Amino acid sequence: MTPPMDTGKGDTAEAPAAPSAVSLCQAVTTIRKRADFLRAASARRQGTGGFLLQARHRGDDSPAIRVGFTASKKIGNAVMRNRAKRRLRALVREILPPLAQPGWDYVLVARPEATISRDFATLRDDLRAALASVHRGKP
16 A cells, blocks of 8 residues: 655654653763772662662762663572662652762662562662762762
């Protein structure tokens, strides 16, 4: 079936594109190197019921926000570890960009049983409170 021919009549103006939410907030990149995870582990820590937040100010001139995720074998098998990391990544996508400080590294460490079974709304509140606590004593 062929599409109908355009007769050229009518209004063909397009609505202006609204800026996306991604362009309005700071980009978040993922920490990949072990050395960066170790540096974050030796900095500030804030425990919550669902996970542990480790944060450090890098001290370089880069305004990038970097985040890493850790789920050890204490969490369970590979399926459980992946589920925990997926939940933490979804949490970070939703909460971290507006609340994070430029030039900081954040590592979220999954807790056995809690990260997977805890209500997602409670995890959101945990992350907000942990970020506020970490940045309260900002240098």
